[in-house]
Amino acid sequence: MTTRALLSRFDVRDLLPARTDYDLRPRTLRSDVFAGLTVGVVALPLALAFGVSSGVGPAAGLVTAVVAGIFAAVLGGSNVQVSGPTGAMAVVLAPIVAQHGLGSVAVVTLLGGALVLACGLLRLGRVVTYIPWPVVEGFTLGIACIIFLQQVPAAVGLRAEAGVNPLVGGLHAVTEAIGNAVPDGAPVAWAWTLAFVAVVAAVMVLLPRLAPAVPASLVAVALVTVLAEVLHAPVPRIGDLPDSLPLPLVPGVSPGALRDLVGAAVAIAALAAIESLLSARVAATMADTGPYHPDRELVGQGLASIASGLFGGMPATGAIARTAVNVRAGARTRLSAVVHALVILAVIYLATGPVGQIPMAALSGVLMVTSFRMISAATIRAVLTSTRGDAVVFVVTAVITVAFDLIEAVQIGLLVAAFFALRSVARATSVHREPLPGIAQPGDERIALFRLDGALFFGASDRILGEVSGVAHDGLGRASIDLPDAPVEVVILRLSHLRVVDATGARALAELVTELERRGVTVLVKGIRPQDRKLMTAVGVLAELRHESHQFAELEPAIEHARSHVARAAAARTGGATDVGHPAVTGPVGPSSDQPFASA
Structure with missing residues (x-):
């Protein structure tokens, strides 16, 4: 390899921010600011909810939405991608917190971000194109099921058991809630939380049909919070939140603990890379703002997670739902994602008191509805009716995601998909x-x-x-x-x-x-x-x-x-006589071995 080729291989100029990332013309500026305000309002309850469901806490969800949101917007490879805490990352993080404690979050966030950054610098952004569609959809269905199941305990007024499979935990919570029912007609303890979940779900389903421009999730959360205050409902609340961003801090970790967390960091990095690249690819098809740069996206997401970990946040990825809202709201450049993060930052400094009074059941309702919106009946029908192999890959990936582990689900899904693909190629041979x-x-x-x-x-x-x-x-x-x-x-x-x-x-x-x-x-x-x-x-x-x-x-x-x-x-x-038309040949016939052979 020549010196010029070697230098071009490690040229990182295309991975850095550029002036062309922004368009400050008044019309475009207005569109970006409006889209950022819209996404910020939508992202606020989700940031709180994903922080809670991950086991890290609502404050970490807000910090991640702000810090990672800004870093990923400025440094990432998509013009309209919105990043922050996501349901898939919360699902992966919850068992890590349960097993290794809250102090492990900063370590795995930094390690995971460093791994994603390395993947971007090594130009591995195109690897996501090798993930088959049934694996992606099966993974998405499994994540949606886990998010819903994780909220079942909170929906009936119970605390989820740490480290328990979401399916087992959800069934146990329902059984316990039914067992606690009072037979003489007295109010049941979980009636309040279940009622608030129902109100949130109803508002989020009905309001978009009546007023599509109104942020339904925020209205639902605000309504339930007011009802809880007026009725003095005995339901768990979010509680105290910080009124400012914490100072950055490098966590201390022993070599033994570091070895224990490497596997978790690899899982987080894999999920962050896959989810971010898939979201960016979807965003590129939804918006006419130009293609995305997969390697730069990994660099941006890696640095965003590193920054989030230093400020006490959790790993971040590109968020498909918030990105879709951003595009539909008219975003043209990455400035809209920056505005979205600034909106949440303003909430931290100006409104943590009211936010702390939000019932936990309201966040559960938001996540339950969100989980249903992650599932497309038309997509599931298309996968199941495509080919037998694709249907098996889809079902296997979804089942393993819910029953066992997310990363194992993707790995096994890829293996099953590879088996059917190889079998198809073999049959075509x-x-x-x-x-x-x-x-x-x-x-x-x-x-x-x-x-x-x-x-x-x-x-x-x-x-x-x-x-x-x-x-x-x-x-x-x-x-x-x-x-x-x-x-x-x-x-x-x-x-x-x-x-x-x-x-x-x-x-x-x-x-x-x-x-x-x-x-x-x-x-x-x-x-x-x-x-x-x-x-x-x-x-x-x-x-x-x-x-x-x-x-x-x-x-x-x-x-x-x-x-x-x-x-x-x-x-x-026949003793020397040759067949008619075939003279006897005493030596090899054909081109010599040193002649070039062109494929015909």
């Missing part, structure tokens, strides 16, 4: 017995011409080459290939139609050549592609041929050589 072109000549029945199509890789090599290898045995075909009764003396393998060849497939081809040659069948190969020649040479395909001249770039010379071979063998059987 085939071998065909073809008649020799032109006018038939005596001895043609002793020549077998095979065309290999598709991919010769580990998933298909045994099946495909097993069909060919039966040609020489007793002169009869095997594996559904109809061959004449005359023993085959020459096999021509047409390889120019192969699109993919891996080491396993090439090695299997070498073993096939060895087997046929051992049985006395001469093998000729035609049309080795230039990109496959090095591999086939390395694994021994060409070395196993009887003669180096048994390689051909065109089909006609290969057939002529095969006919000459058959004629020579016939002459040997």
Whole structure:
């Protein structure tokens, strides 16, 4: 690699903010400010709710929305992406907090952010394109189910048990709430919280139909807070909140604790990268503000999480729902995401008192409705009715997400998707017995011409080459290939139609050549592609041929050589007389081994 190429590889200028990121013309400026105000109002209850559901606390949710929101907006790769705490990250963070304690949050946030930053600097932003659609949708469905289940205890006035699977915890909370019901008709303890959840859900569902421009979640939370105050409802509240941002602080951690948290940090980094890139990609299709830069997006999200961790926040990612609101509100540049963060910052400094009186049940209601909005019935129907393999991938990913672990769900989903994809490719790979072109000549029945199509890789090599290898045995075909009764003396393998060849497939081809040659069948190969020649040479395909001249770039010379071979063998059987039209050949026919072969 030249010095110039090496320098260009590590050139980070395209990962830095630029003046073109903003448009300060009055019309665009007004659109961005209005969109930022709208998203800020929508994001406030979500920041509080995700902070609570993660186990870190509502204050951490607000800090993350402000600090990470500004850093990701300025440094990220999307013009309209809005970042902050999300439901998926809260789901991942909750068991980490339960297992390692609240002090682990800052450490895993910093480590996770550093890993995401490294991925951006290493130009790994395009990796997300390799995640299949059914895996993404199954993961989203699983996350939505977990978010809903996590809110069930709060909806019935109970505290969720730390470290318990959300499905188990939700069922246990419902059972306990029913068991606490008073049979004589006295008010049930969980009636207040359940009623407030119902009010929030009703407002968030009905208000957008009556007044789409009004932020339904904020109105619902405000209404329930007023009702709780007026009725003196005995329900848990958010409580005291800080009235300013904390000072940045680097957390202290021992080497042993650091080793214990590395795995959690990797999980957080993987989720942050995947969710942010998916959100940015969706935003690019929704808005006409230009494409997103995936590597810069990772750099921005990594630095945003690092900053959030220093200020006492939680890991941040791109938020699809808030980004969609931003786009629909008319955002044109990343200034709108900055304004959204400043709106929440103003709440921290000016309105933490009223915010602290919000009932926890109100936040549960917001998250429950949000979880339903994450699920698209049309999308689920499309995945389940697409192909059997995609439906299995979707269901497996969703079930594992809910029952076990999010990162394991993505990993297993990818493995299942890869299995079905490889099976499809293997089934599309085939071998065909073809008649020799032109006018038939005596001895043609002793020549077998095979065309290999598709991919010769580990998933298909045994099946495909097993069909060919039966040609020489007793002169009869095997594996559904109809061959004449005359023993085959020459096999021509047409390889120019192969699109993919891996080491396993090439090695299997070498073993096939060895087997046929051992049985006395001469093998000729035609049309080795230039990109496959090095591999086939390395694994021994060409070395196993009887003669180096048994390689051909065109089909006609290969057939002529095969006919000459058959004629020579016939002459040997008859004591020297050759078949009509086939002069005896005493040496190899075809191009020499040092001639270039172009794939035909």
